[in-house]
Each structure stands twice: as structure tokens, then as C-alpha cells.
Amino acid sequence: GAGVSQTPSNKVTEKGKYVELRCDPISGHTALYWYRQSLGQGPEFLIYFQGTGAADDSGLPNDRFFAVRPEGSVSTLKIQRTERGDSAMYLCASSSANYNEQFFGPGTRLTVL
Amino acid sequence: QQQVKQSPQSLIVQKGGISIINCAYENTAFDYFPWYQQFPGKGPALLIAIRPDVSEKKEGRFTISFNKSAKQFSLHIMDSQPGDSATYFCAARKDDKIIFGKGTRLHILP
Numbered sequence: 498g499a500g501v502s503q504t505p506s507n508k509v510t511e512k513g514k515y516v517e518l519r520c521d522p523i524s525g526h527t528a529l530y531w532y533r534q535s536l537g538q539g540p541e542f543l544i545y546f547q548g549t550g551a552a553d554d555s556g557l558p559n560d561r562f563f564a565v566r567p568e569g570s571v572s573t574l575k576i577q578r579t580e581r582g583d584s585a586m587y588l589c590a591s592s593s594a595n596y597n598e599q600f601f602g603p604g605t606r607l608t609v610l
Numbered sequence: 611q612q613q614v615k616q617s618p619q620s621l622i623v624q625k626g627g628i629s630i631i632n633c634a635y636e637n638t639a640f641d642y643f644p645w646y647q648q649f650p651g652k653g654p655a656l657l658i659a660i661r662p663d664v665s666e667k668k669e670g671r672f673t674i675s676f677n678k679s680a681k682q683f684s685l686h687i688m689d690s691q692p693g694d695s696a697t698y699f700c701a702a703r704k705d706d707k708i709i710f711g712k713g714t715r716l717h718i719l720p
Contacts, residue, residue, distance in 0.1 A: 501653070528706075539616075539699045539710030540654065553707060588653050596642075596706055601653030 499523070501602035503589050509608045510579055518574040518605045522591030529572050530599060531564055532588040540588050546572060579609045613637055616700050616711030624719050629687040631714045633700035636681065640702035645674065645685050646710070648697045654710075657698070658685070690718045 502521045510516050522529050528547055532540035542556040546566045554564070561579075566572040576583055586606050590599040615634045623629045635643075642661055646654035660667045660674045660683065667674045673686040687694055695718045700711040 530708075537713070539614075539701070539713050540708075542707050542709070545706060553705070556707075590653070596703075598656055598659075599708065601655065603651065603653050 501589055501591050501600055503587075503602040503605050505605060506603065507606045507608075509610065511610050512579060512581060514579050514609075516576050516579055516607065518576075518587050518607070520572045520574070520589030520591075520602060522570065522572070522589070523593075523600055524570075526591035526593050526600075527569070528592040528594060528597070528599075529566060530590040530592075531572070531574050532590065532601075534586040534588055534604070536585075543574070576607075579607075581609050583607060584609045612712075613709045614700060614702050614711040616714060618714060619712070620715040620717070622717045622719060623690045625690065625692060627690050627718075629685075629690045629694065629716055629718070631685045631698055631700065631716070632682065633684065633711055634680075634682045635702050637702070637704060638681070639704050640709075642703040643674070643676065643683055644701050644703070644708070645672075646699040646701060648699065648713075654699060687716075690716075692718045692720050694718050 504519045530545050531543040534540040544554040549569045561577045563575045586604040588604045590601045592599045644659035645657045647657045648654040658669050658672045671688045676683040697713045699713045
């Protein structure tokens with residue numbers, strides 16, 4: 498079956514702009530996670546959804562970052578007033594239930610000029 | 611504070627050799643220790659995982675050794691192949707949040 502998909506695969510934007518990154522989880526997966534991976538580093542947790550609600554958003558670095566999952570399936574990570582330091586690979590993962598294996602998407606590479 | 615420390619940063623192994631990657635953790639509340647494999651341009655994929663009440667787990671050529679008292683665990687790749695060349699991440703889970711190490715870039719010489 499289809500895995501986790503993320504769009505766009507690459508996004509280049511200018512400092513100060515607003516961006517949205519989309520994640521389509523595996524069908525039927527109730528848990529969805531966002532991670533950020535900087536070059537040469539491991540993924541860092543950002544936020545976790547169980548259904549429509551954010552169960553844990555402790556990894557969001559500041560209030561410029563926000564994520565939604567209005568219908569409990571697709572999720573959008575939103576970044577306002579982007580900064581050069583936001584440049585990274587943004588990974589999404591989903592699992593069939595919390596504490597089950599997380600399946601990762603291919604990521605969106607964000608570059609802020 | 612880095613919760614999961616991984617070494618080495620990079621590793622070169624001859625084809626057929628054993629690749630060994632080590633990790634250490636501090637938080638005894640971690641309840642699950644997965645290893646992920648990541649190829650360029652792809653997301654991480656679960657390779658093998660272990661719970662802290664088990665000292666060793668083997669799946670094919672991949673083995674995790676876990677030392678709970680030392681708070682250390684390692685990945686052994688037996689008969690390493692060029693197709694194993696990738697970045698490997700150890701990780702630990704607490705409250706459904708996975709904490710990753712910084713990764714090891716493994717290169718297997720043909």
C-alpha cells in the first residue's frame with residue numbers, strides 16, 4: 498500500500514515568507530508526527546497528533562511554527578516569518594496507534610534564502 | 611543536553627566485515643530502543659528495535675546488544691554489504707516521543 502507522502506519535496510522561500518508543508522499519512526493511521534532534521538543531525542521531534550488534536554507540541558521551537566490536522570488525516574505544518582535557521586528537512590511519520598512503529602515519509606527539504 | 615549519544619560519527623568497513631555502532635543514554639524512563647536506517651533523499655526506516663528487558667535481539671545480519679546497567683546499546687551488522695551503506699540512527703522512546711542520536715554514516719567498501 499501507499500506509504501507516507503509529503504509535499505512539496507523541495508521548497509525554497511525567502512526570509513520572512515510564510516510556508517506550508519503537507520503530510521499525507523498512511524490510510525487509517527491515527528497518530529501523526531512531525532520532525533525536523535538538520536544537515537548531519539538526527540531528526541528532532543516537533544509535534545504529535547492523536548486524531549485531530551495535538552497530543553504533544555513540546556518540540557515546536559517557537560510560536561512561528563504551527564501544525565493542524567483538522568480531519569484526523571492530512572496534516573499541515575505552517576511556518577510564519579521564516580528565518581534562515583528554519584532551513585532543514587521536515588519529516589512526517591505516522592503510526593497505526595500510539596506506541597506502534599512510526600513510518601516516515603521522504604520529507605520536505607525547506608531552504609530559506 | 612543530548613539524551614542519546616551515538617558513536618562513531620562515520621565508519622568505513624570492508625565488505626564482509628562487521629560494522630559496530632554504539633549508543634548511550636541517560637534517561638532510565640526510556641522504554642523502547644529502535645535503530646533506523648536512512649538512505650540519501652529518503653526518510654528513516656525502522657531496522658530493528660529492542661526493549662530494555664531484553665539483552666540481545668537478532669534479525670538476520672542485524673543484532674542489537676543492550677546493557678541496561680551501563681545504559682548502553684549497540685548495533686552489529688554482520689557480513690556487511692555495499693548495500694548497507696547508509697546513515698544509521700539509534701533512538702530511544704519516552705511518552706511516545708522518539709529521541710534520535712546524531713547518526714553514523716556507514717560506508718562499506720566493495
